[in-house]
Amino acid sequence: TIPATVTEIGPSAFAGVSKLNSMKVKRGNKVYDSRGGCNAIIESASDRLVQACARTKIPEGVKVIGRNAFKGVEKGSVDIPSTVVEIENGAFFGSGLCGSLVIPGNVKSIGEYAFSDCSSLTSVNISKGVTSIGRAAFLSCTSLTSVTIPDSVISIGWYAFWECTSLTSITIPASVTSIGSGAFYRCDKLVEVYNLSDLSISAGSDSYGY
Numbered sequence: 504t505i506p507a508t509v510t511e512i513g514p515s516a517f518a519g520v521s522k523l524n525s526m527k528v529k530r531g532n533k534v535y536d537s538r539g540g541c542n543a544i545i546e547s548a549s550d551r552l553v554q555a556c557a558r559t560k561i562p563e564g565v566k567v568i569g570r571n572a573f574k575g576v577e578k579g580s581v582d583i584p585s586t587v588v589e590i591e592n593g594a595f596f597g598s599g600l601c602g603s604l605v606i607p608g609n610v611k612s613i614g615e616y617a618f619s620d621c622s623s624l625t626s627v628n629i630s631k632g633v634t635s636i637g638r639a640a641f642l643s644c645t646s647l648t649s650v651t652i653p654d655s656v657i658s659i660g661w662y663a664f665w666e667c668t669s670l671t672s673i674t675i676p677a678s679v680t681s682i683g684s685g686a687f688y689r690c691d692k693l694v695e696v697y698n699l700s701d702l703s704i705s706a707g708s709d710s711y712g713y
Contacts, residue, residue: 505544507531512544512553515571522577523556538562543572550586557599567591570614573598585609590617592637600624601646608632608655613640615660622646625669631655636663638683645669654678654699659686668692675700 505512505528512535517523528537528544536547541562544554551567552559557577561568563584570591573581577599583590585607592614601623606613608630615637618624622645629636631653638660641647647667652659654676661683664670672695673687679700687693698704 504529505532505535507533510534514553514569515574517554517556518571518574524558526554526556526559538564561587568594570594571596573600583607583610590614592616593619595621597621602626604628606630606633608653611635613637615639616642619643625649627651629653629656634658636660638662639665641667643667652676652679657681659683661685662688665689671695673697675702675704677701 507529526542526544528535535544539562541560542556543552543559545552550565551569552565552572553569555573555576561584564586566586567589568587571593573595574593575597579599579601588609588611590610590613593616594614595618596616597620600621603626604624605628610633612635616639617637619639619642624644625646626649628651632655634655634657636656636659639662642662642665645668648669650673656679658681663686665685666689668691670690671692674697677699682702696704
């Protein structure tokens with residue numbers, strides 16, 4: 504429980520506390536809240552979720568999932584509400600996310616290392632509206648078999664899908680103008696690349712990440 508007197512919580516303040524399953528801010532705190540019993544710490548003025556735990560439910564109204572907010576948290580699944588516009592760097596790094604994930608279209612950018620090392624994540628549906636997939640965003644998601652990239656995405660960052668060793672097929676939409684080096688490196692089972700962009704992509708080409 505965070506007392507009403509706390510006015511600042513630093514990034515990764517609860518790092519390594521993977522089994523924490525309850526989180527609450529006392530009423531009267533002028534900076535943070537745990538609205539609707541969400542089991543998370545939210546910066547009230549910015550609607551930014553700064554720290555989560557295993558039982559966190561991201562409430563409607565949250566606009567930003569903060570840096571390292573779910574890092575290392577043993578969270579099986581998550582529903583990201585349509586109010587979220589940004590997923591910051593490392594937001595779900597090394598968390599226990601499993602199964603399917605939908606990233607809503609109001610999100611404009613997926614931060615660097617946002618979902619790295621989510622080794623039980625099996626499918627990701629990125630909704631139309633997202634324009635940028637950050638550096639190493641899905642690095643080492645080794646169980647990932649399916650990724651939907653919409654035709655709103657312009658850039659795919661360096662190492663974005665590095666070592667997604669279960670990925671067999673990917674479609675690069677016509678909207679993509681930039682793919683960072685190593686974006687699909689060590690995707691050992693990736694045998695089908697449907698390239699609808701104007702980029703020249705070939706196996707072994709470090710320039711365009713495959």
